[in-house]
Amino acid sequence: MSHAPQTEKHEKEENVTAQDLAKEFREHSVAEFFKKNKQMLGLSGKTKALTTIIHEYVTNSLDACENANILPDIEVQIKELADEHYEVTSTDNGPGLTQQTVGKAFGQLLAGTKFHRLMQMRGQQGIGAAGCTMLSQMTTGKEVKIITGNAKEVFSCDVSIDTKYNQPKVSNVQPLTKKFKGTAVKAQFKEMKYVNNEQGPLEYLRRTAIGNPHAKITFTDPAGQTIVFERTAKKIPEKPEEVQPHPKGVTVDELLNMAKSTPSRKTNSFLKTELDRMGDTALKEIQEKVSFDLNKDPHQLSWQEIEELIKAFKGVNFIAPRTDVLRPIGEEQVDKSLRSIVEPEFLSVVTRKPSVREGGFPFQVETAVAYGGKAGRRVGEEMRMEIMRFANRVPLLFDTGGCGITEAIKTVDWKRYGIKDAETAPVTVFVNLISVHIPYTGAGKQAVSNDEDIVEEIRLALMDAGRRTARYIIGKEREKLKQEKKRIYMKYAVEVAIALGELIEKEPKPIEHKLLDIVAKRLKIDEQQEKALEAESDADLEKELARLNKQEKETKAGKGKKKAAEDDNGGDE
Amino acid sequence: MVDTKTKDKEVIKKLETLGQTLVQQINKGDNPTMELPVRSLGNIFFDQKTRTIKLGDKTSERQFLNIAHTRKFMQTTLVANEIKKVIQQNATVSIRDLYYALKHTIEGTQENTFEDQAESDPLIEDIEASLNLLREELHLAASAKGIIAGDMVVQDGKDVIDLAKMGSGGWSVPSNVEEDRIEIKKMKADYVLFIEKDAVWRRFNEDKFWEKQNCIIITGRGQAARGERRFVQRLSREHKLPVYALMDADPWGMYIYSVIKQGSISLSYSEEKLATPDTKYIGLTVGDVEKFKIPKEVTIKLNQLDIKRLDELKSYEWFKRKEWQNEFNLMKEKNIKMELEALSKKGIRFITEEYLPKKIKNEDFLP
Numbered sequence: 052m053s054h055a056p057q058t059e060k061h062e063k064e065e066n067v068t069a070q071d072l073a074k075e076f077r078e079h080s081v082a083e084f085f086k087k088n089k090q091m092l093g094l095s096g097k098t099k100a101l102t103t104i105i106h107e108y109v110t111n112s113l114d115a116c117e118n119a120n121i122l123p124d125i126e127v128q129i130k131e132l133a134d135e136h137y138e139v140t141s142t143d144n145g146p147g148l149t150q151q152t153v154g155k156a157f158g159q160l161l162a163g164t165k166f167h168r169l170m171q172m173r174g175q176q177g178i179g180a181a182g183c184t185m186l187s188q189m190t191t192g193k194e195v196k197i198i199t200g201n202a203k204e205v206f207s208c209d210v211s212i213d214t215k216y217n218q219p220k221v222s223n224v225q226p227l228t229k230k231f232k233g234t235a236v237k238a239q240f241k242e243m244k245y246v247n248n249e250q251g252p253l254e255y256l257r258r259t260a261i262g263n264p265h266a267k268i269t270f271t272d273p274a275g276q277t278i279v280f281e282r283t284a285k286k287i288p289e290k291p292e293e294v295q296p297h298p299k300g301v302t303v304d305e306l307l308n309m310a311k312s313t314p315s316r317k318t319n320s321f322l323k324t325e326l327d328r329m330g331d332t333a334l335k336e337i338q339e340k341v342s343f344d345l346n347k348d349p350h351q352l353s354w355q356e357i358e359e360l361i362k363a364f365k366g367v368n369f370i371a372p373r374t375d376v377l378r379p380i381g382e383e384q385v386d387k388s389l390r391s392i393v394e395p396e397f398l399s400v401v402t403r404k405p406s407v408r409e410g411g412f413p414f415q416v417e418t419a420v421a422y423g424g425k426a427g428r429r430v431g432e433e434m435r436m437e438i439m440r441f442a443n444r445v446p447l448l449f450d451t452g453g454c455g456i457t458e459a460i461k462t463v464d465w466k467r468y469g470i471k472d473a474e475t476a477p478v479t480v481f482v483n484l485i486s487v488h489i490p491y492t493g494a495g496k497q498a499v500s501n502d503e504d505i506v507e508e509i510r511l512a513l514m515d516a517g518r519r520t521a522r523y524i525i526g527k528e529r530e531k532l533k534q535e536k537k538r539i540y541m542k543y544a545v546e547v548a549i550a551l552g553e554l555i556e557k558e559p560k561p562i563e564h565k566l567l568d569i570v571a572k573r574l575k576i577d578e579q580q581e582k583a584l585e586a587e588s589d590a591d592l593e594k595e596l597a598r599l600n601k602q603e604k605e606t607k608a609g610k611g612k613k614k615a616a617e618d619d620n621g622g623d624e
Numbered sequence: 625m626v627d628t629k630t631k632d633k634e635v636i637k638k639l640e641t642l643g644q645t646l647v648q649q650i651n652k653g654d655n656p657t658m659e660l661p662v663r664s665l666g667n668i669f670f671d672q673k674t675r676t677i678k679l680g681d682k683t684s685e686r687q688f689l690n691i692a693h694t695r696k697f698m699q700t701t702l703v704a705n706e707i708k709k710v711i712q713q714n715a716t717v718s719i720r721d722l723y724y725a726l727k728h729t730i731e732g733t734q735e736n737t738f739e740d741q742a743e744s745d746p747l748i749e750d751i752e753a754s755l756n757l758l759r760e761e762l763h764l765a766a767s768a769k770g771i772i773a774g775d776m777v778v779q780d781g782k783d784v785i786d787l788a789k790m791g792s793g794g795w796s797v798p799s800n801v802e803e804d805r806i807e808i809k810k811m812k813a814d815y816v817l818f819i820e821k822d823a824v825w826r827r828f829n830e831d832k833f834w835e836k837q838n839c840i841i842i843t844g845r846g847q848a849a850r851g852e853r854r855f856v857q858r859l860s861r862e863h864k865l866p867v868y869a870l871m872d873a874d875p876w877g878m879y880i881y882s883v884i885k886q887g888s889i890s891l892s893y894s895e896e897k898l899a900t901p902d903t904k905y906i907g908l909t910v911g912d913v914e915k916f917k918i919p920k921e922v923t924i925k926l927n928q929l930d931i932k933r934l935d936e937l938k939s940y941e942w943f944k945r946k947e948w949q950n951e952f953n954l955m956k957e958k959n960i961k962m963e964l965e966a967l968s969k970k971g972i973r974f975i976t977e978e979y980l981p982k983k984i985k986n987e988d989f990l991p
Binding site: 536539540542543544545546547550551553554555557562565566568569570572573602605606 | 639640642643644646647650651653654655656688689691692694695697698701702704705708709730731732733735737
């Protein structure tokens with residue numbers, strides 16, 4: 052190990068040079084790249100672009116407020132200046148920016164973005180607020196206007212990007228005397244279209260409000276109408292924790308990169324400090340399986356040696372990763388916010404315990420089934436099941452078909468739970484997937500992959516919610532049926548009493564009263580029997596729903612026409 | 625009030641007992657329940673002794689507190705009460721009259737007690753079957769449909785009617801032909817020919833077939849009604865006349881024949897009073913096509929419905945005779961049926977002058 056320092060120094064020098072080169076290359080080309088690859092960044096499509104812009108501003112505001120322990124109060128306004136030409140204003144009550152940070156926040160692409168952090172984060176979908184600045188610049192030639200106020204100062208400025216060097220240009224800085232805390236951005240865009248549909252800005256904000264019950268969101272649309280989504284929770288979500296990669300989930304490439312940049316001088320201490328659940332016992336086991344000494348300098352590990360390590364990890368029984376790092380919205384909050392925003396007749400919220408998927412990533416699902424009332428989505432004259440997908444509280448509006456969440460929802464047998472024709476039922480299904488690492492299917496981050504573990508957890512949660520919904524529907528059906536039966540019995544009782552009274556030459560009234568007593572008695576017995584057979588399992592629920600369905604049909608048949616008797620009439624005409 | 629006869633009193637008593645039983649159940653706080661014989665294929669049998677269809681002893685319950693029964697229960701009590709009123713007034717009404725008499729809007733609703741006659745007719749049969757009473761004993765009449773002609777004289781009330789002098793229209797058979805209503809005064813015919821179709825009967829009457837052959841010709845114009853069936857039974861029993869049936873060669877004609885001979889499923893409870901077990905099937909048969917060299921082009925291909933009905937007939941106990949099974953198999957194999965009118969292809973009078981005389985002479989019948 053006597054050569055170690057020299058080698059380290061040599062390697063460090065080379066590293067610095069290479070990283071610097073890489074950085075320059077990256078920053079230099081990012082602006083050009085951006086220009087050419089709008090669709091990959093979620094900015095293609097005239098509707099989608101506008102929704103993505105709103106997403107970037109609102110996500111920044113939510114993050115900023117939460118970091119500063121402030122309950123977010125966000126106002127968004129879209130004005131139509133001309134055809135396909137809009138002005139977007141987004142204002143928050145966050146901690147505000149300084150003259151040093153404002154440029155970086157709105158004028159430098161990829162600034163502050165951390166990749167491969169294992170932490171529950173909202174994450175960008177496009178390319179951040181600076182991407183919006185870029186888009187404004189590209190479509191209108193205008194800089195974006197910022198007003199921001201922190202604890203010390205309030206000022207306004209214009210921000211644009213020097214696209215060649217990816218450097219922010221801050222100009223026209225003006226101190227303001229008015230009192231203001233937070234950040235407001237005003238930007239103009241062309242080649243977009245405001246549409247009020249399931250993928251438009253209004254729906255995005257509605258769902259953002261559902262996913263973030265601690266935020267108050269106000270939106271003014273191009274027609275000048277203002278909609279307020281009130282805050283339903285007063286608690287700011289706790290900050291999620293970052294986790295280290297789990298030995299079973301880390302890849303060769305990742306571990307190699309980690310080894311290159313670790314401050315540790317020995318492989319064993321590197322593994323112990325930078326991987327989750329790595330202890331001395333495990334290290335002993337690993338030492339027996341690899342061909343090199345674990346005291347080796349991690350910076351010198353070769354690809355092959357890292358491969359050996361990964362292979363050795365597979366044979367070790369590690370404790371499952373920590374799952375207490377996740378921060379769900381919470382059942383109570385989801386309940387309150389869905390009730391306030393969706394206004395269903397019945398709601399059942401089910402949160403699963405945290406779980407770990409292949410690769411050692413902790414995740415958790417929160418679901419809700421909202422039934423009746425204003426649940427579901429009206430498309431023209433028709434009703435559709437509304438699917439609300441969220442990843443780490445962020446609404447996913449696009450790529451619905453290719454998403455594992457949609458897949459999970461579609462494979463639930465809704466009929467079993469009394470929801471006939473699920474696709475056109477007045478039902479809103481809410482699913483929030485939270486994880487330190489969401490497996491998106493593409494760069495657009497609009498769909499979650501069809502991961503077996505995730506799909507199964509969502510299904511289990513929805514089935515549970517489905518069962519609760521079924522119980523509600525059963526109760527409602529029972530009551531409806533009871534009322535219907537009562538009505539039928541009562542109306543025919545009068546006729547029966549008159550006919551029998553005449554037939555035996557007695558007063559009909561006493562017969563009628565007696566008959567009505569019998570009806571009341573029977574309905575009470577029915578009710579008690581139904582209470583006794585409380586349906587619990589899926590099979591029970593199905594049976595009970597089928598029974599009610601049959602009774603309903605019988606009730607209808609009983610009051611309507613009878614079906615043709617026999618195939619002959621025996622000459623009886 | 626008109627003085628009622630002993631039989632009527634007995635019937636009224638039965639109806640009242642039905643009512644009293646139900647009211648007693650109600651007074652006890654029980655779910656009022658009627659017990660009714662099941663009138664369907666599953667509860668009938670062929671009685672070898674009487675050679676008629678009879679009702680089995682399976683019963684079903686009709687309950688007020690069974691939502692699927694409630695409306696029917698209500699309707700049954702209304703029918704029972706209305707029949708009693710008709711008998712008390714010493715009137716006879718048609719089952720259609722009864723339907724209209726019963727139909728009214730239920731108070732506080734927009735619903736009628738009966739929506740159409742198909743709702744009340746089976747309930748009359750329920751009452752007949754459960755109280756073991758005949759339609760005529762309930763003072764009810766089905767509409768008269770059959771027509772008859774031949775060398776015989778009947779007395780209907782005060783009117784004496786010569787059935788040989790009824791012109792081209794024939795005499796319309798009343799629905800009630802019991803001895804106390806219709807008396808057979810004179811009978812000269814050798815046999816009865818029961819013809820399925822009205823048009824064919826008219827041709828026979830026009831040709832004075834009954835005069836030439838010395839027979840009675842009668843038709844039920846399709847499915848035979850109770851009146852003509854009971855009348856044919858009387859001719860068979862009281863005057864020992866052979867009865868021959870002349871039907872289309874298809875499952876429908878053959879079934880009408882079987883109703884005349886051994887009865888129907890829905891009236892199985894009173895077939896002893898309606899069926900004529902000695903009836904013989906004279907034609908048409910599929911076998912006739914070859915026997916009488918009937919040209920192929922006047923036959924008709926069986927359709928899906930025909931084949932389904934044919935299979936049902938094949939399975940009926942009273943059609944189990946070898947001769948019938950052979951006929952059904954032949955019909956299926958040849959895949960044809962034939963109407964009576966098809967014989968006109970061989971000449972207008974072929975059926976009356978050649979076909980029937982030959983068949984009767986050779987006793988070429990199906991049992």
